[in-house]
Amino acid sequence: MGICAMIDIKLIRENADFVKERLSHKQFKTPETVDQILQIDEQRRKLQQALDVVLNESNVAAKSIGSLMREGNTDGAEALKMAVAGLKQQEKQIKEQLAAAETQQQALAIQLPNLPHALVPAGASAQQNEEVKQGGRMPALPQGAAPHWELIKTYDLIDFETGAKIAGSGFPLYKGKGAKLQRALVSYFLDYNIAAGYTEYSPPYMINADSAFATGQLPDKEGQMYHMEADSLYMIPTAEVPVTNVYRDVMLKAEDLPIRMTAYSPCFRREAGSFGAQVRGLNRVHQFEKVEIIELVEPQHSMQTLDAMVAHVEQLLQNLELPYRILRLCGGDMGFASAITYDFEVFSAAQERWLEVSSVSNFESFQANRLKCRYKNAEGKTQLVHTLNGSSLALPRIVAALLENNQTPSGIALPQVLHSYFGSGVIS
């Protein structure tokens, strides 16, 4: 078993200071981990070399014994067997040490998050995120406009109490026009993505540990996922996990790229410890609907692809006629596996709050390294692909904003693009 760092071990060996500098941007608090990795790595390689020598001696001896046997020289073969007897013991001993070193190095290596891209602003928390753009028109709501949880009651769209009875708090029960609105949004989002060239997938909603590790949910976000202990499966926190894992352990050709996938799925998140005033209604739930886009591209194109994905999501928000802003996340607010992330927020006018509805990230080779998803580049060299993904879009907060921003005395006026999907232009 090799060492599976998310960051290339060669980069750490050759440029430890650069790695530390970038990690500090991501608020990584223990730069000494890098030095520890280097130290263990050196040790590990020495052991590996020692083991190779011993194994080589065994292999050579075994071949000689084979020839002696074939010549009928049993005495010579027996003598050589005796002579070689000690090698086994040595082999066993070195193997144990090597395994220990590998385990140790692996344990350290998986603690390192992906390195942030040069564009990523410094900063420790959401306050330092950089607003790159605002768009859409702010609605002018009358005094006393209702927040979405009241509108949901008014139009009988979601029964939170019964959802709580069935499963627990944070598991909304959509009904009637609420359920239909969900379906309309999912269909519209998928069609919009398909029209842009993404291939639709409908993945498993549970994943095994290998898949969760490959995209970076394990070990970093173990506590965020629902775990089915009896079957060693996790409920997906996002379609990103099953869909990206389509290409785990796959060798691609350059002409296969880019690979562009979209998938609808429910998403399950424990959201442990995040109760409070800010989580009313649809602001934060344990189960929600989302449509995801995922791309696998050649490394030299990934930043351009990221921009294209951002533009794609932005257009979708414009089509929904929602006021939005785009944030470039600072190092401290970014995910573990991401090199650069743009968040999309819509303004939910009655709550007067910005709600995150999409997060578009370039993971560069971090996920691909864990996925072992590689391709042969133009020079015929094997190289890791770059992976990217984003939501287009997550439903509940879109629903919240649509309800709040479009409330009128005669009902909720839906944006034009949804009319055919919803079968009507208004929720009344």
Next chain:
RNA sequence: GGUGAGGUGGAUGAGUGGCUGAAAUCAGUAGUUUGCUAAACUGCCGUACGGGUUAAACUGUACCGCGGGUUCGAAUCCCGCCCUCACCGCCA
């Protein structure tokens, strides 16, 4: 859940203890030939981690679903597990 068959390189697929890192075919690739297209012929063509080199060459080790075991030596024998396929049972 039961029974049976099977998991080998990018693909198909041979291989039941040493000369097999793995036949053959296809795909790929470099070249030769032919007036183009097509075809034919020849060479090359797995991955990972090391050593070595300016870079190569060269070289060590590991890998034939995964993990153990037997053996001087395992794709090949033994044990456990996973997965796939077929049939049966159960079931939306």
